[in-house]
Amino acid sequence: MGVILEVKNLTKKFSGLTAVNDFSFEVRRGEFTGLIGPNGAGKTTLFNLISGHEKPSSGTIRFDGRDITGMKPHQIVNLGIARTFQLVRSFRFMTLLDNIAVSCLSPRGKKVAKEYGIDEYASSILAAVGLVDKARIPPIILPHGDLRKLQIGKALGTNPQLLLLDEPFSGLSHEEQKGITDLIIKLHDDGVTVFMTGHVLRELMHLVPRVVAMHQGKYITEGPPQEVANNKIVLEAYLGKGSEQLA
Amino acid sequence: MRIIIKKIAEFPSNFQSYFRDWISTFRAKVTVICLIGLSLVPLLTQNPYFLGIFTTFMIFTIFAASWDFLAGFVGQVSFGQAVFLGVSGYVTAYLIRYLSFPWWLSLVIGSIIAVIFGLIIGIPALRLKGPYLALGTLAMSLIMYQVFLMGSLATMWENAFGTNLFGAEGVSQITPISSDTVVEYFATFLIMSVSLLILTHITKSNVGTIFKAIRDDETGTSASGINTTKYKILAFMISGLFAGVAGGLFAMRFRGVNPGVFQPLYSFYAIIIAAMGGLATISGSAIGALIFVFLGEILRDTQDLSLLIFSIILILFIRFAEHGLLKPTLERIQELWDIVLGR
Amino acid sequence: MIDSLINFLILGTIQGSIYALLAMGFSLVYGVGGILNQAHGAFYLITCYLFYWCYINLGGFGLIVGIVVGLIVVTVVGGLVYILLVKPLKDSHVGVVIVTFAFAFLIEQVVKVSVDPLYHSMPLLIEGSINVFGVKVLNHYILVVVASLVIVTLITLFINKAKIGKSIRAVAQDAEAASLMGINVDRILAYTVMISAFLAGIAAILYVPIDIVAPHIGWSILINSFAIVVLGGLGSLPGSVLGAFIMSYANAFVNFILFMPEISALIPIVVILFMLILRPRGLFGKKEID
Numbered sequence: 003m004g005v006i007l008e009v010k011n012l013t014k015k016f017s018g019l020t021a022v023n024d025f026s027f028e029v030r031r032g033e034f035t036g037l038i039g040p041n042g043a044g045k046t047t048l049f050n051l052i053s054g055h056e057k058p059s060s061g062t063i064r065f066d067g068r069d070i071t072g073m074k075p076h077q078i079v080n081l082g083i084a085r086t087f088q089l090v091r092s093f094r095f096m097t098l099l100d101n102i103a104v105s106c107l108s109p110r111g112k113k114v115a116k117e118y119g120i121d122e123y124a125s126s127i128l129a130a131v132g133l134v135d136k137a138r139i140p141p142i143i144l145p146h147g148d149l150r151k152l153q154i155g156k157a158l159g160t161n162p163q164l165l166l167l168d169e170p171f172s173g174l175s176h177e178e179q180k181g182i183t184d185l186i187i188k189l190h191d192d193g194v195t196v197f198m199t200g201h202v203l204r205e206l207m208h209l210v211p212r213v214v215a216m217h218q219g220k221y222i223t224e225g226p227p228q229e230v231a232n233n234k235i236v237l238e239a240y241l242g243k244g245s246e247q248l249a
Numbered sequence: 250m251r252i253i254i255k256k257i258a259e260f261p262s263n264f265q266s267y268f269r270d271w272i273s274t275f276r277a278k279v280t281v282i283c284l285i286g287l288s289l290v291p292l293l294t295q296n297p298y299f300l301g302i303f304t305t306f307m308i309f310t311i312f313a314a315s316w317d318f319l320a321g322f323v324g325q326v327s328f329g330q331a332v333f334l335g336v337s338g339y340v341t342a343y344l345i346r347y348l349s350f351p352w353w354l355s356l357v358i359g360s361i362i363a364v365i366f367g368l369i370i371g372i373p374a375l376r377l378k379g380p381y382l383a384l385g386t387l388a389m390s391l392i393m394y395q396v397f398l399m400g401s402l403a404t405m406w407e408n409a410f411g412t413n414l415f416g417a418e419g420v421s422q423i424t425p426i427s428s429d430t431v432v433e434y435f436a437t438f439l440i441m442s443v444s445l446l447i448l449t450h451i452t453k454s455n456v457g458t459i460f461k462a463i464r465d466d467e468t469g470t471s472a473s474g475i476n477t478t479k480y481k482i483l484a485f486m487i488s489g490l491f492a493g494v495a496g497g498l499f500a501m502r503f504r505g506v507n508p509g510v511f512q513p514l515y516s517f518y519a520i521i522i523a524a525m526g527g528l529a530t531i532s533g534s535a536i537g538a539l540i541f542v543f544l545g546e547i548l549r550d551t552q553d554l555s556l557l558i559f560s561i562i563l564i565l566f567i568r569f570a571e572h573g574l575l576k577p578t579l580e581r582i583q584e585l586w587d588i589v590l591g592r
Numbered sequence: 593m594i595d596s597l598i599n600f601l602i603l604g605t606i607q608g609s610i611y612a613l614l615a616m617g618f619s620l621v622y623g624v625g626g627i628l629n630q631a632h633g634a635f636y637l638i639t640c641y642l643f644y645w646c647y648i649n650l651g652g653f654g655l656i657v658g659i660v661v662g663l664i665v666v667t668v669v670g671g672l673v674y675i676l677l678v679k680p681l682k683d684s685h686v687g688v689v690i691v692t693f694a695f696a697f698l699i700e701q702v703v704k705v706s707v708d709p710l711y712h713s714m715p716l717l718i719e720g721s722i723n724v725f726g727v728k729v730l731n732h733y734i735l736v737v738v739a740s741l742v743i744v745t746l747i748t749l750f751i752n753k754a755k756i757g758k759s760i761r762a763v764a765q766d767a768e769a770a771s772l773m774g775i776n777v778d779r780i781l782a783y784t785v786m787i788s789a790f791l792a793g794i795a796a797i798l799y800v801p802i803d804i805v806a807p808h809i810g811w812s813i814l815i816n817s818f819a820i821v822v823l824g825g826l827g828s829l830p831g832s833v834l835g836a837f838i839m840s841y842a843n844a845f846v847n848f849i850l851f852m853p854e855i856s857a858l859i860p861i862v863v864i865l866f867m868l869i870l871r872p873r874g875l876f877g878k879k880e881i882d
Contacts, residue, residue, distance in 0.1 A: 075471040093462045093466055095461070100458050111473075
């Protein structure tokens with residue numbers, strides 16, 4: 003299995019603050035990886051850098067062997083990296099079907115979608131994320147859990163090879179978390195490489211075989227969750243923020 | 250290229266099925282009745298003054314619809330819609346007056362130039378969002394106003410080409426579409442119907458879905474793999490095209506243009522008409538324009554007073570009735586319809 | 593030559609002081625509430641015409657009455673505009689933009705209908721002039737510079753030291769956190785718009801005697817304020833003061849050194865377009881346009 007995502011010496015400085023500091027790691031094709039770190043560790047910034055929503059101060063990002071550093075978000079999506087956001091985003095005044103259809107109309111999504119027809123393909127994605135019975139309603143009236151599903155559906159519409167999920171469980175009830183977990187496992191089984199963040203270690207523990215730990219923008223360690231959880235620096239990072247977050 | 254040919258070949262059958270679906274809806278029936286009604290107006294009266302008011306109303310409908318398309322469907326609130334109106338108006342008027350082009354060719358060229366201005370405005374506007382876009386486009390229309398007003402440019406142009414383009418006078422004394430107001434009426438009617446049809450069709454197409462996505466969440470749209478830059482420029486060009494069509498017709502209807510067309514006033518007209526009809530409706534502009542033009546005609550002698558009233562109307566609509574008149578009216582009519590049919 | 597240089601310096605400074613007042617208010621409302629108030633020029637217009645009306649109709653005391661009435665009314669109107677028009681539409685940027693734009697139009701028409709659409713002029717607030725190194729300087733000019741300086745300083749002190757000022761800064765930094773801390777965000781925003789309107793009123797009273805009174809001047813006030821704020825950086829008060837002087841010297845340069853008054857109307861517009869495209873953060877701004 004080759005490396006699908008390679009991040010090397012990535013640094014992002016905001017005025018006076020280094021959000022991501024000389025960060026390097028790799029994700030292999032077909033892997034299921036988690037990124038952990040307390041709030042403010044720089045996880046979302048790292049995601050924004052990979053997805054092109056922010057430009058790195060230095061360092062490189064390679065996807066499938068290709069340098070994607072500094073590319074625009076839509077170009078990166080069309081190479082095969084899709085993401086979700088920690089704060090849910092949706093097209094508020096459009097039906098769920100149209101919400102998905104937008105992704106299916108992207109150059110990469112369209113290649114697959116046009117064989118089946120845009121609407122039919124979008125419906126099949128809605129079915130896959132479990133929202134097909136709500137295809138004709140706008141997202142404003144959806145509960146939070148469904149919005150998270152919609153996010154994943156929107157990402158799937160672009161036919162991604164690598165899926166970046168930013169805090170897919172945040173703000174969800176236990177029941178809803180279960181639904182999303184099943185969905186993510188299903189997607190991974192279908193061959194999508196998944197890279198997700200979580201600031202609560204417990205959520206990721208039983209889901210992913212490998213986690214990368216981040217603290218104050220820096221790479222700490224990586225390995226099986228159990229091992230990482232016992233790492234001294236990781237423990238300190240979390241304990242410093244409050245021990246209740248630990249597993 | 251092959252795709253385009255295939256699409257054209259498929260068009261008649263596609264259009265048939267599309268039309269059949271469309272005509273079965275309630276809205277379509279109302280639209281057809283309205284269009285038939287409008288086409289009967291010249292049978293009732295051939296009074297040039299009265300037909301002229303109707304022609305003006307149809308021109309403003311196109312103009313406001315072009316703004317509504319950009320603001321209501323793509324979320325780009327422009328206060329510089331007058332730029333397109335003015336540019337196309339000037340080009341059309343100039344070609345007719347000094348180069349003796351036929352009206353339709355002048356109109357086409359004028360509209361194309363407006364599309365190019367859509368591109369020119371669209372590119373810097375890409376960096377601007379929300380209120381910045383509004384003020385940025387307002388600034389662009391003021392630039393055009395100042396430039397076209399410049400006395401020194403007027404002299405320079407006159408010395409170079411021997412014609413009037415710049416200066417307070419503008420381009421005047423151009424011939425209308427036809428000296429027969431009925432012909433003028435029907436030409437405008439046809440152009441308006443086609444314009445509204447195309448705009449409505451775009452909003453319902455796949456491209457329209459992308460436009461609406463940009464309106465609702467631009468970052469989210471780019472995260473869905475859409476090149477938002479490309480589509481925003483496209484939207485400005487489409488809006489420029491139809492505002493340009495309105496501009497050319499405007500110049501011919503009023504026999505000329507002057508720098509005044511670039512003033513914020515005309516952008517304001519488009520906004521108030523679209524807001525009265527209802528944002529993001531396209532055809533709502535027709536209701537808005539009807540009220541606007543006829544009320545304006547009633548208050549003709551006191552233009553300042555009519556603008557005062559329109560400002561109040563606009564504030565009230567934006568503040569209390571953001572859906573405008575079209576949707577609620579259609580709903581009422583549909584209820585009545587259902588009662589009449591005993592459903 | 594030396595004459596035009598002096599004109600350049602004097603009028604650049606005068607206009608800079610006025611623009612500083614206008615831009616400061618405009619920037620404040622943006623920085624605190626994220627509102628780009630298209631009716632900023634209308635505030636100027638309101639005081640301008642109340643001042644003019646009192647002067648014409650009330651004789652000797654007209655100027656004093658005009659100043660008091662003009663400032664009180666514009667401050668109250670500022671509060672009302674926020675409460676009645678902006679606040680209910682706060683969630684929709686489009687709504688705020690259109691409604692304040694429409695309000696500006698309304699005021700222009702009210703002025704045209706109730707007074708007249710013509711140009712007028714006003715007398716200087718204080719007569720006489722002094723001699724500075726052989727150059728005659730109107731006392732009114734000195735008044736403008738001193739008054740602006742005092743007011744800009746007072747407002748800066750107010751925002752940094754006073755209790756309301758601290759609440760204003762809290763709301764500017766994070767409205768949500770401020771409301772959790774028990775600050776009434778809407779009241780603070782209303783105060784901010786009122787301060788902004790008051791500043792526009794002061795600017796009108798100082799500037800009208802050496803400028804013109806006409807219904808359309810509100811638009812050039814709006815465009816100039818926007819240009820300055822874009823130049824200095826949206827939401828940055830020192831930036832808007834500096835931007836005001838840069839703009840006014842540029843304007844004076846075109847008028848008195850190059851002798852091309854036709855071009856001067858284009859300056860703010862060109863500044864807006866260039867800054868928005870090249871450096872949307874402005875010279876001193878903290879916030880990127882988003």
